[in-house]
Amino acid sequence: MKYTTIRISIKDKERLERIAKLLKCKSLTDALRFALSVAEREIDKVKGDLDHVLASLKYARDVGETRAEDVDKYLYGED
Numbered sequence: 001m002k003y004t005t006i007r008i009s010i011k012d013k014e015r016l017e018r019i020a021k022l023l024k025c026k027s028l029t030d031a032l033r034f035a036l037s038v039a040e041r042e043i044d045k046v047k048g049d050l051d052h053v054l055a056s057l058k059y060a061r062d063v064g065e066t067r068a069e070d071v072d073k074y075l076y077g078e079d
Contacts, residue, residue: 008016013028020031066074 016028016031016035019025019035020028023031023034025031025034
């Protein structure tokens with residue numbers, strides 16, 4: 001088997017270590033293999049269009065400090 005080295009951020013390595021611990025993996029490699037398997041299995045279920053989401057950001061605006069119970073007001077305006 002051939003091997004390679006990949007560079008990931010410390011934060012991503014910590015995330016991978018948490019996954020490995022939860023799965024009781026013997027190594028980070030096993031945790032990464034698991035994550036890749038899940039990603040490959042689930043990728044076909046993704047139905048969203050990222051370009052559409054990004055294009056919608058042109059309508060975004062800063063509404064300042066908000067309260068969750070007023071979400072309809074922020075989205076649709078005052079009644």
